[in-house]
Amino acid sequence: MRYTAEPAFVLHARPWRETSLLVEALSERHGRIGLVARGVQGPKRQALRAALQPLQWIRFEAVQTGELARLTAAEAQDAAPRLTGDAMLAGFYLNELTLRLAPRHDPSPELYAAYGRARARLGALSPPAWTLRRYERDLLDALGFGFDWSHDGDGAPIDSAARYRLDPEHGPRRLLSDRGHADRSGAATGRALLALAQDAAPESEDLAGLRRAMRGVLAHHLGPRGLKSWELLSELARVAPRAKPTDSA
Structure with missing residues (x-):
């Protein structure tokens, strides 16, 4: 199979052998694709190497002969967002989550569009x-794991004053008022779920609970191996316990 002028976002690139790169890209028409970029480390291939950095939007040419496609050309379509601080961590998380959950060679124009929106929002500060909660919602929807965010798993409308745990298979489950603190700690407010359903930013105090609730759903689909970005955030919190924790990833 030959890919011609295929739009894609670069999710990951790592050195391979002495002069090559192994690249993972999210393409518009073919889903996630693994690419081998040979001979990109020399000084004459600087433009190509720059086009293969994570978060870069490209158009590429490649030939699929096995599990990995051989890259023959790639050109950057814009300037990748230059992220710092929490936005940089968010970009790392965005790419890692997509890399882990998006299956190879499974076209999902919805996921490609959602990634593009999240990338643009991070670049616009x-x-x-x-930004990440919206992307997690859209990613779950695109992969067939999403919920009706305005109703619980039994079809009842979400109550903005209640709290809900997100059951990966069932959807939102309302917590009873007498449930323990441990159960409530991984719950989101109904107000946050309705905001997610309406694509309207929730109150700032609701974001942390929404992050924890969404993480439980994502962990279910990721399996026993979590994300390096989660480990990184935990380590940062451990070595700098007085620093204000980020609610991004």
């Missing part, structure tokens, strides 16, 4: 936490 939109609040990283809300």
Whole structure:
């Protein structure tokens, strides 16, 4: 199979052998694709190497002969967002989550569009936490794991004053008022779920609970191996316990 002028976002690139790169890209028409970029480390291939950095939007040419496609050309379509601080961590998380959950060679124009929106929001300095919650919602929907965010798993309308745990298979489950603190700690407010359903930014105090609730759903689909970005955030919190924790990833 030959890919011609295929639009894609670069999710990950790592050195392979002495002069090559192994690249993972989210393409518009073919889903996630693994690419081998040979001979890109020399000084004459600087433009190509720059086009293969994570978060870069490209058009590429490649030939699929096995599990990995051989890259023959790639050109950057814009300037990748230059992220710092929480936005940089959010970009790392965005790519890692997509890389882990998007299956190879499974076209999902919805996921490609959602990634593009999240990338643009991070580049425009939109609040990283809300950008990521919207992307997690859209990613779950695109992969067939999403919910009706305005109703619980039994079809009842979400109550803005209640709290809900997100059951990965069932959807939102309302917590009874006498449930323990441990159960409530991984719950989101109904107000946050309705905000997610309406694509309207929730109150700032609701974002942390929404992040924890969404993480439980994502962990279910990721399996026993979590994300390095989650480990990184935990380590940062451990070595700098007085620093204000981020609610991004």
